[in-house]
Amino acid sequence: MSHGHKIIAAVAGALLLAAGSFLLTYSAPAESSDVLLRGLWGFALCGAVAALGVGIYGLAYASTAKQQRQEQQRLSEGGAGFAPDRLDERPVRPVKFWYTMALLLVGAVFISSAAGTGMTLSALLDMPARIWEFSVQMVGGVAQVPDEEAREDWSLAFDAMLESVAIAWVGTVVGALFSLPCGILAARNMAPLSIYIPMRFILSVIRAVPELVFAVAIFIPLLGVGPAQMGGAMAGAFALGISSIGTLSKLISEAIEGVDPGPLEASTAAGATHVQRIRWAVLPQVLPEVLAIWLYRFEVNIRASAILGALGAGGIGRLISPPNGLFGQRPYDWEAIGITLFVIIVITMAVDQVSGFVRHRVIHGAKVRQKKSAKPGDGAGPDKKQAAAVRI
Structure with missing residues (x-):
């Protein structure tokens, strides 16, 4: 599968995820469960954003591929090309396209799970201030003069x-x-x-x-x-x-x-x-x-x-x-x-x-x-040997 086909498959998968999640929000289980409903909306939003991002990447790749085809056509018609140098001999970096798609899927599951549990960004942003406020009160209770x-x-x-x-x-x-x-x-x-x-x-x-x-x-x-x-x-x-x-x-x-x-x-x-x-x-x-x-x-x-x-x-x-x-x-x-x-x-x-x-x-x-051995002249004769080791 070429890189362009991978991009098309990723866009199609993201659109299917977004459309399927959106349609499932009207199902009976989603209407009876707020957690499932919010999770499906999170999946739909993540799928739409992923489709948009991969689509923009695909357009950029398509323009690059078009330039490559024009260059190949110019060289085939006898145009002057660039002489290869040492940089052209480097190994090609492996493509991590599906690895990136897997990370995006994990991120989508995380966001949908956070949406399903009712987590909000405002509460997350307010958390540092609350932690500081409560920590000051707890430290004050420990450090106060006991009444x-x-x-x-x-x-x-x-x-x-x-x-x-x-x-x-x-x-x-x-x-x-x-x-x-x-x-x-x-x-x-x-x-x-x-x-x-x-x-x-x-x-x-x-x-x-x-x-x-x-x-x-x-x-x-x-x-x-x-x-x-x-x-x-x-x-x-x-x-x-x-x-x-x-x-x-x-x-x-x-x-x-x-x-x-x-x-x-x-x-x-x-x-x-x-x-x-x-x-x-x-x-x-x-x-x-x-x-x-x-x-x-x-x-x-x-x-x-x-x-x-x-x-x-x-x-x-x-x-x-x-x-x-x-x-x-x-x-x-x-x-x-x-x-x-x-x-x-x-x-x-x-x-x-x-x-x-x-x-x-x-x-x-x-x-x-x-233990240190006895020095000569400190009164310890040859018959008075000290222990080699002492347990602590």
Whole structure:
């Protein structure tokens, strides 16, 4: 297909997109759905603009092609041409016509999606000013001299955030206790096919269900909703624990499948049982990675517990979720919101740093510091040798 035919096909496709989207705006589904109607109008507008742009490009290309044909005709009639030079020997740059058309299609889908959700350009332009205004109010709430009301906001935020950390820790421990045996049973090199396939299926089902569904559909009706004394914290902890089992077991099973087969073969040759093979040939290899995975899941659960709290599963989320939280009041109390967000950020960063240090220590081990050798004449004789390394 020549370049001119590509341009014609692109113009025709853009016109068909615009015309089809315009006609679909009169359909029954579009009339019953505002989101679909706005999205179709966005597609129609993008198709029309794309057709216009490609059409203008085609006219420019047509004029260039006409000049090329005239030059070819002049040369064929014996006219003097240009002598080739080194620049004419450069490779021809590949044409990215369809790549550009694909980018235009992605842009059209983006614009139609923005139009379908009701996004407006005015709200986007007003966003920087609003962000600055609200940020100033939140920083003012954090930096103010605490009065009685501010001290109460700080106390509530710290208590709720510590509750979120406790929920995340309980959920992580529950997930860790069950994930190791489930991960072993889900490893291809540790379990027979009759156990491996059902376990993989069960773990896939657990991973397919978000922790929000576990909390709202199962544990909140069973254990209660609200702060810790009303059962919401326990509901959030168990929801995070069940969800953690699916993710942690998959990661642990993959780590077990990647172990060095040499110790396994050696233990089998020595007559070890299956449990002994796991204890002495598998766990020493994967335990540092498993501990790192558990700690990383703890960090993830801290963020997830804040979201579950907005649904009534305890934690910091209950302070900010409507209708009784900070975002349920009108106008918003941005000073209290700033205090709450500051507490969330500080405690989350602190937990991340501690968890990252422990995870690095588990994976890479303790640092070893070399001690300087004794200088001659400092009283250290040949029999008094110093240690070569000291653990920190």
